[in-house]
Amino acid sequence: MMRRRQGMVLLVLAWLRLANTSAFADTGTGAVMAHSDPMQSPQWAWIHKELLQQGPVVFDSRVRVTGPAFAEDPMRVPIAFDASALGEVERIVVAVDRNPIRPVLAFEPLRVRPSLSFRFKLEQASPVRVAARTRDGTWHVGSAWVDAGGGGCTVPGATRRDGSWSRTLNRVEARVFPGLGEGGARVRLRVMHPMDTGLVAGIPAFHIETLVLADASRQPLLRLALHEPVAENPIFSFDLREAVVPGMTVSGHDNNGNHIAARVSP
Template sequence: MPLAACLALAAAGAWASESRDPLQSPQWPLVRKEALQQAPFVFDSRVKVTGPAFAEDPMRVPIAFDASALGEVDRVVVMVDRNPIRKVLEFEPLKVRPSLSLRFKLEQASPVRVAARTPDGVWHVGGVMVDASGGGCTVPGATRRDGSWSTTLNRVESRVFPGLGGAGARVRLRVMHPMDTGLVAGIPAFHVESLNLLDATRQAMLRLTLYEPVAENPIFSFDLRGAIERGMTVTGRDNNGNRFAAQVTP
């Protein structure tokens, strides 16, 4: 392990354990290999993850995380140990706080993990256990069942709220999309692949890479470090090449 990574592990010692999984999941070694590969990691309670004890709707499970206590974070990965498609999203908080709330599909009771990477290359892993009745990834969504998805496809809605403690601003985005997993007979995978928030000069403020388990008509809430600015836009595309763009208005 590189020296910088060893030092980071030592510094996190009061909060973290390098290898003992607090959620005791036998799937964790495979999840780690898929999502983090061979990079160093620690289980770290400074990565705050909140979710329901039981998912009332396994197709729209709310989850939120905040890795601000780590300081600078360059990438975040959200994954679900027991989903047939484990990776939910990747998040680059370029000019926003490393925190996000979203909804995702849950196939069965599972640990939900959030791994945040600091600039020294160490992944800091938090998580929560969410129970469920199951089936979130393998049944069609509401707009797919009633056929309404085609009339609203890639429509973007945004709202702006006061930020934490009155500082900055909180932005909520909703993208209308069926987010098909490809695990329902006769319905191929069809989902948003990327979503970017750009400032008035077209510089990226955040980047999201989305995977099939993100919920239908996904909603994301995140916190800007400063006030909302005129000219901010949201852009993105799905895996069929459809693109969308919309302005975020104060």
């Protein structure tokens, strides 16, 4: 009898351990419901609470995140993501676990594909998170590990060092290319800005806060909310779902109240 009780206790303990740490996979979609982070990062709890408001989360391979295995230039680390396989996506949040400033950007793909490529600053080797929220309120999280030598957030950018930033501040450059599907287009957008993190002695935080791409009738196509870790003179590439029409505009502002306004020509 004693041996049977011990066996039952061990079985219950094993079940509880499994319930608390294991993942439950949906083999049809690649989504994984999990109570523990597959990247095993202590900072995940903060990201889930502060950036995702403790919403329901699945770790989902359909959110594809592409980045270098090692960041040769920690001040300009290329990253790309694509959450198109999820269907309708309302909001996408990008964060870096081990950066001193973890949030990187938030992206609302109103009338564009839920995919984006850009560059960011990386202070040290870290998981990079891309969380896409679908209409049911669930955050689908993709991750990539990027190694780095360090220092991306705590050294001044090139235009800050040579003083050229003031001559080009908030200048917008845009190009339009043929898109992936019929009638669509790819847009490459560059905004000149030092994107100072505030972590360099004597240089306060100075960064773009918002960017909005709108059509000729001022209806937004996408919204971006940017944080300090976005790279200097940021470049964004994204795909329109519809044909380009004359009159698209880019508008926004930085945290010092400087305005951004430009037309995007095909």
